[in-house]
Amino acid sequence: MKQQNVSPTFIGVSALMIALTTVFTLLVRVPVPATGGYINLSNVAITFAALTFGPLVGFLAGGVGAGLADILGGYAQFAPLTLVAHGVEGFIIGYIGHRKGLTHMALGWLLGSAFMVAAYLIGEATVMGLGWAAAAQEVPGNLTQVLAGGVVGIPLVLAVRRAYPPVTQLASPSEWQE
Numbered sequence: 405m406k407q408q409n410v411s412p413t414f415i416g417v418s419a420l421m422i423a424l425t426t427v428f429t430l431l432v433r434v435p436v437p438a439t440g441g442y443i444n445l446s447n448v449a450i451t452f453a454a455l456t457f458g459p460l461v462g463f464l465a466g467g468v469g470a471g472l473a474d475i476l477g478g479y480a481q482f483a484p485l486t487l488v489a490h491g492v493e494g495f496i497i498g499y500i501g502h503r504k505g506l507t508h509m510a511l512g513w514l515l516g517s518a519f520m521v522a523a524y525l526i527g528e529a530t531v532m533g534l535g536w537a538a539a540a541q542e543v544p545g546n547l548t549q550v551l552a553g554g555v556v557g558i559p560l561v562l563a564v565r566r567a568y569p570p571v572t573q574l575a576s577p578s579e580w581q582e
Contacts, residue, residue, distance in 0.1 A: 417575040418464045421453035425469025430477050436545055438538040439528050441482055443545035446470045447517070447553025448560075450494045454516070455509050455561040457575035459498030467491025485531065489523035492516075503572050509558055517550035 429446040436442060449469065454462025470490040474483040493516040501512030524546055528539035564571055 414461075414575050417457055418461050421449070421457065421461050421465035422469040422472065425449040425453065425465045426473045426476070429470050429473030433477065434545065436542045438541035439532075439534055441479065441524075441528070441542060442477075443542075443549050444470075444473070445549070445552060446473070446490060447493075447520075447550050448556045450490060451497055451513055451516075451553040451557025452560050452564075454494045454498035455501045455512070455558065456564060456571055457498070458502040458572075459495045461575050462494030462496075462498035462502075463491045464494075466494030481532070485524065485527040489520045489527065492523065493520035506558070506562070509561065510554070513550075513554045513558060517553065520550060521546045 425446055428449040429444045432445050434443040446466070446469070450462065450466040453465035467487040467490055471483040471487040474480060474486050495516075496519055497512040497516035499512065500515060501509035504512075521543060525539050525543055528534045528542065529536045
């Protein structure tokens, strides 16, 4: 039976990508008055983390990193929704695009981004009780946010892979058999 062993490198890379996502989320914040939320650059870091280091790091960077930024930046009410929306976004991007070519990276980014936009729309309208009209006002900003993630994140991944090809192996959990 195969089991996954979490390596110190995986923990270090995950922590670094969580911190990077937190900083990118806090760096530029454009308020959305209708929802009380904000648009940010988190998707650049999430796309980079997920495509470079895989779905687990993508999930942690997206969910924990952006959620931590919500808490630190005074938007704690969004943290649970952010954990799910950006966490699953990072997982989807990494699951489809990690260690793959441009087509799979773009498909992963597209599907992960679509999930994030839909999760915020549905979550804000229903779970947070803001209503559909208010939640819909954040969609254009969220689309801009995910577009930045793809336009900057994917070329950044390709550049880092070219400069340092072993980067994709850094966060791979070691395998062992019992």
